[in-house]
Amino acid sequence: MIKQAEYIKSAVSVSDLPVDDLPHILLLGRSNVGKSSLINAITNRKSLARVSGTPGKTITLNLYLLNNSFYLVDAPGYGYAKRSKTQTQSFLKMIKDYIKYNGHLKKIFQLVDFNVGPTEDDLNLYRELQKIDIKLVIIATKYDKVKSSFRLKQEKEIRSKFLDGQLLYVTSSESKYGIEKLVNEVINFEEDNH
Ligand SMILES: Nc1nc2c(ncn2[C@@H]2O[C@H](COP(=O)(O)OP(=O)(O)OP(=O)(O)O)[C@@H](O)[C@H]2O)c(=O)[nH]1
Ligand SMILES: [Mg+2]
Structure with missing residues (x-):
């Protein structure tokens, strides 16, 4: 459970990063896919991270410290x-x-829109990320936007675009679907991920 969350700073280069040994999780994805909204959903805060209907809102690396144990x-x-x-x-x-x-980057969350499915850009980035030795988790966002009768088919379709065994979570920051599962299974730094 995320008990505590605070904005620490906006960085534009590696030299701006905090000097400590806490692990980092980086969120990547298309503009408007819901990265900042996911931070608010995970931390259960309405506007910790700035969200906008206009793409291009986030322009720096924004660090949030969660449970005093990871960024x-x-x-x-x-x-x-x-x-x-x-x-x-x-x-x-x-x-x-x-x-x-x-050196403290431990995981990357790559977000794809559940409604749209992975785009060519998303799949290109996915291929690039296979080349580095950092744990990669795919998060499909905006689950609430897809008609319930179509969800199962869409989830299968999306999974088929990624490698077998790829960790993938389906979420909605709007309805909070899948958020608790994601936090419990992937964001559990207190236990083992240092
Ligand atoms: N329906 C629905 N809308 C969402 C969800 N998550 C985000 N949105 C909306 O999508 C838009 C973009 O969300 P952001 O969180 O700002 O997206 P971002 O990926 O941070 O975008 P950039 O900062 O431009 O890269 C906003 O209008 C959000 O309200 C979701 O789960 N469901
Ligand atoms: Mg953003």
């Missing part, structure tokens, strides 16, 4: 068409450097 890290989304090429490149470099040089 959940929000990142700018990809695939936002109105962003300049230069800005897209600089966000990409910031995230790549964070992954490469932050």
Whole structure:
């Protein structure tokens, strides 16, 4: 259970990161997929992380400290068409450097929209993430947006796009579907993940 959550800082480079040994979990995904909303759902706070209907809201690496024991890290989304090429490149470099040089990064959550399914961009990133030795969890978001009669079929379809055995959780930050399971099974740093 997440008993405590606080915003710590916004970082734009590895040198901005806190100097301690706590593990980090990074959230990646398309702009608007629901990364910031997931942070609010996990922490049970309405507006700890800034959410917007307009894509491109998050523009820095935002660190949230949970249960005084690990950081959940929000990142700018990809695939936002109105962003300049230069800005897209600089966000990409910031995230790549964070992954490469932050020795405390223990897990990556890659978010995909349950309604849309993984896009070409999502699958390209997934392939890239296979190359690094960091535990990867796929989180399908916005489960509430899909008609209940279609959900099972859609979940099978989404699972088929990823490797066999890929950890995948289905969630809704709106209805809180799947959030408790995700927290209990994946965000349990008190026990074993250091
Ligand atoms: N129906 C529904 N809407 C959601 C859910 N999660 C997020 N949203 C909505 O999707 C929009 C984008 O959510 P954000 O959490 O800001 O998305 P983000 O991935 O952080 O976007 P960027 O910061 O632009 O990268 C907002 O309008 C949210 O209210 C969900 O589970 N269900
Ligand atoms: Mg965001």
